Amino acid sequence: MVRFKTKFLICSQYPPIFSIICDGTRDISGEEQLSVCFRWVDKDLRPHDSFVDLYSVRKTTGEHIASVLLDVMIKLQLPISNFRGQAYDGAPDMSGKNNGVQAMFSNHQLLALYVHCVIRxxxxxxxxxxxxxxxxxxxxxxxxxxxxxxxxxxxxxxxxxxxxxxxxxxxxxxxxxxxxxxxxxxxxxxxxxxxxxxxxxxxxxxxxxxxxxxxxxxxxxxxxxxxxxxxxxxxxxxxxxxxxxxxxxxxxxxxxxxxxxxxxxxxxxxxxxxxxxxxxxxx
Known part of the structure; x- marks a missing residue:
């Protein structure tokens, strides 16, 4: 966490403008793990992808996953006002218009646009x-x-x-x-x-x-x-x-x-x- 936060300090402003990229999978024990990455831009507007960590999730509902991501943002002192993009898969708990993660965040930050897949x-x-x-x-x-x-x-x-x-x-x-x-x-x-x-x-x-x-x-x-x-x-x-x-x-x-x-x-x-x-x- 400390190393990841230090990367942000390279920016001309801290905290930076950022987007979230995350996906879930099950480990060998069958426990659901959530991979969390951030994409952010430095002072020269160059994009960076930074992997944060894998988080165990007790439930795969949109509400619970959103709460996990929000907790990560709080710990990294990333305000939701700087949140600009969401990239998840097309599963209902992530992409759902009412109860998906993207909907949970969109209700609080209209600028956090959800992008799934242009090809699809x-x-x-x-x-x-x-x-x-x-x-x-x-x-x-x-x-x-x-x-x-x-x-x-x-x-x-x-x-x-x-x-x-x-x-x-x-x-x-x-x-x-x-x-x-x-x-x-x-x-x-x-x-x-x-x-x-x-x-x-x-x-x-x-x-x-x-x-x-x-x-x-x-x-x-x-x-x-x-x-x-x-x-x-x-x-x-x-x-x-x-x-x-x-x-x-x-x-x-x-x-x-x-x-x-x-x-x-x-x-x-x-x-x-x-x-x-x-x-x-x-x-």
């Missing part, structure tokens, strides 16, 4: 993309639960490659909270779409495989996967830029504007026609 919100804005990602997740579940399905896909990939292909660890259930790691998984589905269809065809006597085969054969499914891949890969670059410890405020703004301009310029008939033709060819 963007992909969920399109029903085609959202449905395709849901199907990609179900495919990952099937491959992780069925050794027959996994072996069948590996065999087809090896026939295509003319030799061993190693593991297919990337084709797994999509992480529900860490969207930044979905890009590689979606790319794998696109590259091996034909083998995936053949695998589902081989397993169509099973209800789950038969259901997935029917929807994966539809052009709109592959269209959604292509659209999701296009969005996720670009937004992953933005996420990594925003999380960089050496970025300046002006650099972050430039990164946002660049991605916004790139995506905005892609909203035209020619761009969509190119994606649609690729989807039609594959399906």
């Amino acid at each position: 919100d963007t992909c969920n804005s399109s029903i085609t993309v959202k449905n395709s990602l849901d199907l990609a997740h179900k495919l990952g579940v099937l491959l992780s639960q069925s050794l027959h399905a996994k072996n069948s896909l590996v065999h087809l990939l090896e026939l295509r490659a003319g030799g061993p292909v190693g593991n297919i660890a990337k084709l797994k259930p999509l992480c529900p909270t860490r969207w930044i790691y979905r890009g590689n998984q979606i790319t794998e589905i696109i590259e091996h779409y034909e083998e995936i269809l053949a695998t589902l065809e081989d397993l169509k006597s099973h209800d789950k495989a038969a259901g997935l085969l029917r929807v994966f054969e539809v052009s709109s499914t592959f269209l959604g996967v292509l659209m999701a891949n296009y969005l996720i890969l670009k937004l992953e670059l933005l996420n990594r830029s925003l999380q960089g410890t050496k970025q300046t405020s002006s650099g972050l703004i430039d990164a946002v504007n660049l991605i916004y301009s790139d995506l905005n310029n892609s909203i035209n008939e020619d761009a969509f026609k190119k994606i649609f033709q690729e989807a039609t060819r594959k399906s």
Whole structure:
């Protein structure tokens, strides 16, 4: 705690303007632990990420977690008036509009804006993309639960490659909270779409495989996967830029504007026609 507080003293003002980043997980004993980090800016407006500690939480309600975070702020002498941002996952106890942690703090500090995931919100804005990602997740579940399905896909990939292909660890259930790691998984589905269809065809006597085969054969499914891949890969670059410890405020703004301009310029008939033709060819 003392070392962390000393870092703040580098600023031209103390206490500094800050944001909270936190996430929860269970340790090996099954006890819930809350990881707490702060992002703050120094006198040159350079952002810094500082890990504080892991805190045991008795309950995972929004009210209790908010009280733990508030206690951390009090101990570090960080006034809520300097609180500007909240970054948590999408779990109801964190993101809930009424009883989530972000709501608890927003009621006291309107300037503490809550940010979850730009990628998630963007992909969920399109029903085609959202449905395709849901199907990609179900495919990952099937491959992780069925050794027959996994072996069948590996065999087809090896026939295509003319030799061993190693593991297919990337084709797994999509992480529900860490969207930044979905890009590689979606790319794998696109590259091996034909083998995936053949695998589902081989397993169509099973209800789950038969259901997935029917929807994966539809052009709109592959269209959604292509659209999701296009969005996720670009937004992953933005996420990594925003999380960089050496970025300046002006650099972050430039990164946002660049991605916004790139995506905005892609909203035209020619761009969509190119994606649609690729989807039609594959399906």
